[in-house]
Amino acid sequence: MNLRLGMLVANVYSMLHLVFCNVLLEAISQDGWITNGAEAQLAYIRLMIACNKLERARNVGANTPMFWNQIDDNLQHRMCHASTYQFAFSKLILQKDKALWEGTQSYDVISIDAVSLPTETEIHNHHELTGSFGIQLF
Incomplete structure (x- = not known):
């Protein structure tokens, strides 16, 4: 962990x-x-909050949605996928979380790209490379 x-x-x-x-x-x-699912869920929330904070800083005065709204919208999309997709997504989220926060990085030095969620291509590639089969985490 x-x-x-x-x-x-x-x-x-x-x-x-x-x-x-x-x-x-x-x-x-x-x-x-x-469970690992709880870890993945909190890592996901942490990434979404960091991304929202950076979006708000970049777009001062814009009507950026609250992070809970972004999370709800994003999870609605992700829930439509098979459990193998969700498993691959979770693994990538945990890898990204570890890479971001294991060191001494703070919000002041990270970019919005660094906290962006895995792309559809990254998720599908991870699934194909590892043959990910797992339980539904989200």
Whole structure:
């Protein structure tokens, strides 16, 4: 598990689930109850928020939708795809999250391209290269 993403996941679980309210974050991040799907979902949300923030900064005064609206719209599109597509998308999201946030990067130095979601071509290529077959994560 990506250490920083693991701590983010642990933080979310400690606040949202009573079973984790008094458990150390390190223990939560190691708990088998937390799935790779939860990691992928939080990585996706983090990318979408970062992208929205950069869009707003680039288009000051424009009517940029709130990030939750962008997430809803994007997930509506993604839900129409097969679980193998969703699995490949999730793997690419986790790879991008790790590449972005494992180092010392901050919002000040990243570009909108760096936080953009994987393209349809990247998703299909990843699926073809790995023969991704997995469970539905989104």
